[in-house]
Amino acid sequence: MTRLQNAAEFYARPPGVPEGSVVSAFRVPPEAAGARLDLFIQSQLRRTSRTRTQKIIKLSAYDESGRRLWPNDRVRADQTILLWRPPWDETEVPRDLPILHEDEHLLAIDKPAMLPVHPTARYYKNTLIKLLQAARPKEFLTLAHRIDRETSGVILIAKTRACDVTVKRLFEERDQVNKSYLAITWGVPSELSPFRCELPLELDPDSIYKVKMRIGQTADALTAATGFEVVGTRRRPTGEPYALVRCALETGRQHQIRVHLQTYGTPIVGDKLYGPDESYFALHADGELTDEHRARLELPRHALHAARIELPHPITGDPLAIEAPLPADMAEFWESLESG
Structure with a gap:
């Protein structure tokens, strides 16, 4: 998908589309030819329900000639679908960015939950890197790695080009970087603690959400390994058990901890994709979660926190360990449960 800010430079704005609208362009690959437009666009938006996708199409879909398109239209190979939409008002995000470590080369931030780390289709200005660049306009700042929007905790930002190159190499090689997370799960893993999960991961072809992963079932699945340790258990007065689990990443696959914990029947509290019902993922993205869903x-948000990173300093080589305390929302939830 390509999102264009200066649409007039590429496509003529159709009659009736307000000036200043933002256009998203989607090229139809040959394998999608013949599909309904709503199904194709939903596959591109990824986080949006089919109902919401149909509303978007009815309000904003055109072809390159400016002809209106409708949800039940069939797409053609190499066709360009244009969505002309008003400039979006970005969702407000947490802006307090506690500094855990800083020197002339490296910055470590305790990222709050619900703050994206880099621009996406839904967030442009309200991201960690954009907020830092606005606060430090004369500094070189680039992300060393990424964590999910809902995940809180330690994230590293390079302040020099030399640091950027070295720290990214360290994360790619992984043998000198140790990342530890804390998760609160529904249920308690039955394995003796500590234990290790070494199950490969791949995109789930059966899910309508093109970001969802599953345990690998094909030869192309990616190796993945996570170490787990149950550090505490609690329960509701009605008996439902919960666990506080330390998770050590040995590989860095998409949604690795969340999928591995789901495999043991203990998904992370608040997880909309791997928890009680994957439809909550799109409902949340569209702002349609009910009180019952919540x-x-x-x-x-999912109760996952990047608690600690250990690595050699990218420039000096000295051992460096950076920790972020358990955030208030997870701590308060844990304390609301009964010991046992």
Whole structure:
């Protein structure tokens, strides 16, 4: 998908489309030819329900000639679908960025939950890197790695080009970088603690959400390994058990911890994709979660926190360990449960 800010430079704005609208262009690959437009666009937007996709198409879909398109239209190979939409008002995000470590080469931030780390289709200005660049306009700043928007905790930012090159190499090689997370799960893993999960991961072809992963079932699945340790257990007065689990990443696959914990029947509290119902993922993205949905999720975000990173300093080589305390929302939820 390509999102264009200066649409007039590429496509003529159709009659009736307000000036200043933002256009998203989608090229139809040959393998999608013949599909309904709503199904094709949903596959591109990824986080949006089919109902919401149909509303978007009815309000904004055109072809390159300016002809209106409708949800039940069939797409053609190499056709360009244009969505002309008003400039979006970005969702407000947490802006407090506690510094955990800083020197002339490296910055470590305790990223709050619900703050994206880099621009996406839904967030442009309200991201960690954009907020830092606005606060430090004369500094070189680039992300050393990424964590999910809902995940809180330690994230590293390079302040020099030399640091950027070295720290990214360290993360790619992984043998000198140790990343530890804390998760609160529904249920307690039955394995003796500590234990290790070494199951490969791949995109889930059966899910309508093109970011969802599953345990690998094909030869192309990627190796993945996570170490787990149950550090505490609690329960509701009605008996439902929960666990606080330390998770050590040995590889860095997409959604690795979340999928591995789901495999043991203990998904992370608040997880909309791997928790009680994957449809919550799109409902949340579209702002359509009900009170009943939110009560079932228990937390507004998945309870996963990047607690600690250990690595040699990218420039000096000295051992460096950076920790972020358990955030208030996870700590308060844990304390609300009964010991046992």
